[in-house]
Amino acid sequence: xxxxGKKIIVIGERDGVQGPAIEACIKSAGAESVxxxxxxxx
Amino acid sequence: xxKKLAEEYGxxxxxxxxxxxxxxxxxxxxxxxxxxxxxxxxxxxxxALKLPVYHIMEPEIKAQVDPSIYxxxxxxxEIALDVEQIVKGLNRxxxxxx
Numbered sequence: 281x282x283x284x285g286k287k288i289i290v291i292g293e294r295d296g297v298q299g300p301a302i303e304a305c306i307k308s309a310g311a312e313s314v315x316x317x318x319x320x321x322x
Numbered sequence: 323x324x325k326k327l328a329e330e331y332g333x334x335x336x337x338x339x340x341x342x343x344x345x346x347x348x349x350x351x352x353x354x355x356x357x358x359x360x361x362x363x364x365x366x367x368x369x370a371l372k373l374p375v376y377h378i379m380e381p382e383i384k385a386q387v388d389p390s391i392y393x394x395x396x397x398x399x400e401i402a403l404d405v406e407q408i409v410k411g412l413n414r415x416x417x418x419x420x
Contacts, residue, residue: 283337284386289373290339292340293347296342297396297403301341301378302339304395305378305391308387310386
């Protein structure tokens with residue numbers, strides 16, 4: 281799956297990878313985030 | 323929210339990237355976003371969005387990220403997560419729906 285030019289829904293998690301960290305990564309791959317969340321189940 | 327975005331952009335232009343910590347939660351997210359909520363409790367109950375779902379640490383995705391940004395943001399966490407099992411879980415959902 282090529283990310284370049286795609287719209288991305290980012291679903292991060294507090295105990296895994298947080299949303300903003302994923303967003304920084306996908307932006308460097310040429311994609312655009314349309315939703316960024318960090319879930320927390322505590 | 324995801325349903326609205328799927329309607330707005332279409333599933334061909336949209337990709338879901340997860341940052342979940344284990345295989346079970348990744349598989350559950352994927353199952354929900356592909357086939358609908360398996361517990362039939364939430365707004366995606368019975369709604370099969372068929373969105374492509376990947377984990378940020380899957381080799382296929384990682385290869386597209388700027389290595390310096392990946393190192394800064396994710397390298398440490400990659401040690402703690404069982405990426406192989408996460409990929410296995412996501413592949414299972416993808417294969418079932420292929």
